[in-house]
Amino acid sequence: MALINxxxxxxxGTTVFGDGSGDLTVQQNGVTVNKITSAPAFSAYLGSNQxxxxxxxxxVNINTIVFDTxxxxxxxxxxxxxxxxxYYQIQAACRISGTTASTDVWAIYKNGSNFxxxxxxxxxxxxxxxxxxxxxxxxxxxxxxxxxxxxxAASGQTFNAGSNVTWFQGFxxxxx
Numbered sequence: 001m002a003l004i005n006x007x008x009x010x011x012x013g014t015t016v017f018g019d020g021s022g023d024l025t026v027q028q029n030g031v032t033v034n035k036i037t038s039a040p041a042f043s044a045y046l047g048s049n050q051x052x053x054x055x056x057x058x059x060v061n062i063n064t065i066v067f068d069t070x071x072x073x074x075x076x077x078x079x080x081x082x083x084x085x086x087y088y089q090i091q092a093a094c095r096i097s098g099t100t101a102s103t104d105v106w107a108i109y110k111n112g113s114n115f116x117x118x119x120x121x122x123x124x125x126x127x128x129x130x131x132x133x134x135x136x137x138x139x140x141x142x143x144x145x146x147x148x149x150x151x152x153a154a155s156g157q158t159f160n161a162g163s164n165v166t167w168f169q170g171f172x173x174x175x176x
Contacts, residue, residue: 034174034175038069038070038084039069039070039084039171039172040069040070040072040082040083040084040088040170040171040172041067041068041069041070041170041171041172042065042067042068042069042072042073042080042168042169042170042171043065043066043067043068043167043168043169044062044063044064044065044066044068044073044075044167044168044169045062045064045066045161045162045163045166045167045168046060046061046062046063046064046094046159046160046161046162046166046167047063047064047161048161049158049159049160049161050158050159050161051157051158051159052149052151052157052158052159054151054152054153054155054157055150055151055152056150057105057107057114057148057149057150058148058149058150058151058159059078059109059146059147059148060078060092060094060147060148060149060159060166060168061078062075062078062147062166062167062168063075063078064163066163070082070083070084077146078146078147078168079144079145079146080144080145080146080168080170081142081143081144082138082140082143082170082172083140083141084140084172084175085138085139085140085141085175085176086137086138086140086172086173086174086175086176087135087136087137087138087172087173087174087175087176088135088136088137088138088145088170088171088172088173089133089134089135089170089171089173090108090133090134090135090136090145090168090169090170091131091132091133091134091168091169091170092106092108092131092132092133092147092167092168092169093106093129093130093131093132093165093166093167094106094129094130094147094149094159094160094165094166095129095159095160095162095165095166096129096149096151096157096158096159096160097157097158097160098151098153098155098156098157098158099155099156100153100154100155100156100157101153102151102152102153102154102157103119103120103150103151103152103153104119104120104130104149104150104151104152105117105118105119105120105149105150106118106130106131106132106147106148106149107132107147107148107149107150108132108133108134108136108145108146108147108148109145109146109147109148110136110138110143110144110145111142111143111144112146114148115134115136115145116132116133116134116136117132118130118131118132129165135173137176139176140176145170147168
């Protein structure tokens with residue numbers, strides 16, 4: 001539902017009106033400059049511990065949804081495929097625990113390719129938790145993002161489960 005429903009022209013010729021569909025349109029001199037729509041947003045997390053393959057980028061099996069406002073997150077493929085074209089803020093975190101020190105990478109993949117990553121040259125044994133974040137343009141039809149981690153350790157690394165330690169989130173910042 002639109003919060004403002006007026007066609008009154010402001011001082012600089014700006015018009016804000018609701019179109020009855022729940023969207024809020026902002027116009028300047030009769031030209032739409034922005035439309036605030038039902039924005040896709042999600043938050044999901046790893047529901048049970050996962051053992052990664054050493055020295056390989058491993059998709060984190062984010063399979064438990066906290067919220068998904070537009071049903072765009074798939075808990076079988078662990079992907080977010082938004083249905084609105086725009087610019088999305090995407091962030092992810094993974095707690096990695098183990099018995100030996102490791103070299104770790106947290107990565108956001110777009111359409112199957114590494115788009116943004118955070119590298120930790122040598123993290124200590126036990127627990128390591130970092131956040132990777134990026135602003136990503138997505139077309140609203142075929143573009144998708146996934147969360148991967150790369151671990152290179154002698155042995156015994158685990159992605160720890162829990163909504164507060166291994167999670168994947170995103171939201172629409174602005175329409176394209």
